[in-house]
Amino acid sequence: MTLRKYLVLAGVTLCASIGDSLLSRGMKQVGSISLNHLSHVILAVLNPSVALGILLLLGFFASYMTALSWADLTYVLPATSLGYVLLTLIAKFYLHEAVTTSRWIGVLLISAGVGFVTQGPALTHHPAKAQPHKTEYEPASVRNEP
């Protein structure tokens, strides 16, 4: 894993959580949309929070696809779940919401999960195609790729 790849993973995490919060804030400003006035959905895009939220979610999709091009799905998903932790910290220290003990335990579990997965290699090496007699598992030394 290089610094550039960690930055892409950070991009996935940040874009998803900030994008979701902005969409949520924007849609609350727009108000509830009834099925009789579906055109209001299109007008909702004019709300700055909604527009920025959509941009960030596009950024999320691009960085998620980039991460999947060089890392396993079972690496990317847990590694980017730090976004839940980030949202809780935003809720506590920025929005001054009350965060219960069970939520803090949830934050701890997710952080531990992220710690576990980032200890290991990011990509399964498939030497079966090139070297059929070698072990299928990626040796720890392959982790620090060029």
Added chain:
Amino acid sequence: MKQAYAWSAIAAIVLASTTGDVLLSRAMKQVGDVGALWWQSGLWMVLSRVLRNPNFLLGVLAMTTAFYSLLFGLSWGDVSLIAPASASLTFVTNAVAAKIFLHERVDHRRWMAAVLVACGVVLLAA
């Protein structure tokens, strides 16, 4: 009865988003390292390779299905059940599906990570 509807929506969301994640992951492995490809052949090449990949298009279709299942589910059940239950189950089903369909090496670290994150997501919603 309402519970049964909510759980069938959760099952649909989990199935569709797992399918989508597996297809998108397979598509991007076929495209190859996006950074290197961009460096060598430019952004246009990256976009055309991604957008012409059948797995990518099917993956987006599956993700769209998951999104609409979520919308339907939310109209039948509580957001406090459907959103965390589907998000947390997806971490575990993705680990199983990645092992079976993508032949990823899901070692004890990755199982632990999937289960811990799944439990954490449930607790965050509690």
